[in-house]
Amino acid sequence: MQRSRIFCDICVEKCPQKAITRNGEIFTIDSVKCAGCYTCVNVCPRGAIQEDFFEDFATDELGD
Numbered sequence: 725m726q727r728s729r730i731f732c733d734i735c736v737e738k739c740p741q742k743a744i745t746r747n748g749e750i751f752t753i754d755s756v757k758c759a760g761c762y763t764c765v766n767v768c769p770r771g772a773i774q775e776d777f778f779e780d781f782a783t784d785e786l787g788d
């Protein structure tokens with residue numbers, strides 16, 4: 725059985741800060757641009773982005 729990955733890019737398109745980019749199979753969120761609105765979490769049809777991904781961003785901002 726073959727499986728193929730589907731990258732729909734809806735998070736890239738819907739992010740109001742244009743903070744998400746994709747290079748091949750790698751998605752990157754720019755922590756400087758990200759406003760923490762969770763639009764990407766809410767629009768992903770496969771649940772690939774979770775709110776706890778953003779905890780590192782908050783930690784970085786606090787300097788921990």
Ligand code: SF4
Nearest residue numbers: 739758759761762764
């Ligand atoms: S949480 Fe950040 S990366 Fe996700 S849609 Fe909002 S601004 Fe963009």
